[in-house]
Amino acid sequence: MQIALTGKLAKALGMKPPAIDENIDPLFTWTANWAKVWENRRTEDLLVLVNNATRFTVAVYQVKRKDLNKIEEKIKNAIRNTLLAYNLNTEMVDVYLDLSGAIEYTKNSSRHASAWVTKAGLECSFHIGREYNGIDKMYSDVIGVASNYRIVNYSNNKGEGFYTYKAMIKAMEDLTGLQPYKSRAFELRITLDLEVYTAERKILVPANLSFTNMHKVIQKLFDWSNYHLYNFTVFNQLTGDKELSLVPFMEDLEYDSSAIIMKEHTLSDVFPKSKKMVYTYDFGDNWKHDIELVQVIEEYDGELPYLIEAKGQTPPEGVGGIGGFVEFREIMLDKDNPNYEETKNWSRLWTPELSEWKSRPRVIDVWW
Structure with missing residues (x-):
């Protein structure tokens, strides 16, 4: 699994990651950013990932600087828990994660991916504001679920719009050959x-x-x-x-x-x-x-x-x-x-x- 880091997140992690491997199936690659939810707070607290094949969003709140030393564990758990939040077949989710392999960090160089992860972070922030209203010391790694129910890619041609959760589920079904719901x-x-x-x-x-x-x-x-x-x-x-x-x-x-x-x-x-x-x-x-x-x-x-x-x-x-x-x-x-x-x-x-x-x-x- 490739995690393409934005410049901000790479700097926070103290990394200078290599370029992304274009030969990897985009379904196994994610773009990750570290964003700030509340304008009146000084530090970033939201980890956002967007799948490069389906634009499926995974997000974790709160992730502060002291939490970044456990970011790999948080990413793996968040992807799994977010997928299971749609009541998916556990076997299909586990097979997808096994095929994704171990996490490898790369440098994000895609403007499209940067725009997607920024937009996803904004949508997740709106959801956090409505749902949690500034609750301190709370943690959730399924924040991205709500944003995946919104249609994307419809600005130029409505016929090309799609729901990201449906795109992700269909891609996993095609990959594994397993039924998505059970x-x-x-x-x-x-x-x-x-x-x-x-x-x-x-x-x-x-x-x-x-x-x-x-x-x-x-x-x-x-x-x-x-x-x-x-x-x-x-x-x-x-x-x-x-x-x-x-x-x-x-x-x-x-x-x-x-x-x-x-x-x-x-x-x-x-x-x-x-x-x-x-x-x-x-x-x-x-x-x-x-x-x-x-x-x-x-x-x-x-x-x-x-x-x-x-x-x-x-x-x-x-x-x-x-x-x-x-x-x-x-x-x-x-x-x-x-x-x-x-x-x-x-x-x-x-x-x-x-x-x-x-x-x-x-x-x-x-x-x-």
Whole structure:
């Protein structure tokens, strides 16, 4: 595996690497840069790599100068973990990495690669700003996942645009001859009772999906804006008593001392031992989403998470719970209501019926 270093990164590493070997398959070569995320900070903290064949991005945050002595280990782990974040066949990923060989550093001399890695760093910085908001002493080597869901190479000819994660997966499939997806999956039914009707989403998710990403899946499918507190609760199916509560942050334990932090937990910690749990969002409006395990699929060969079916429009954020939604909906269904125009302006693009696009089966991108 060739890692072509930008001048900044080569200087930081104290290296004068040789020229890149043009005979190496570009799928095994990456361009690497060390960038600064926050303008108000003095030092670089983001390691960015872009694959030279597919423009697939891998990024690690935070990587400070003292961390550069372990850069080779960080690069290997980040490439593997980022690929596996797409729920890929582990065997295919390992074969690709074995064929890539040991890391060899070279000097980047491609203007195109420099532009790609700079742009990738900027996109990753935007993601870090939205997702982590300046959290100190945090570390993630899957920062690049979100940027690979964006189309590249479309500025001159839209027909030439492509998703980098799809390009990388197809290249690895062609290289190894292995199927790209093979995982244990859960089919789930998520329902939100709105009194006048029920909003329902039927989905397929990887069994090892984190609760953090399950939160993102629900937020996306029910058009929530991630403004409020939330938790997951598992109840005893026989007694109805609460068995387990999972919360995202330490400060949430002030409200429920029996809860556990969800960070290291996945859906397989609950399913299939339990068949149901509840996701509650916005403790003021108190939106309770019932999550039911429909079936376990031991070997699923498609991209996940995936929306199978969607029924029922979801409420707008901040409508005031079920009672507020019922009143809001009555107004929106009656153009002669004196409060119609004001309510419509407040709800912006909300419509009483779920759009055809939102009800269409599709892959769910949860990487904001």
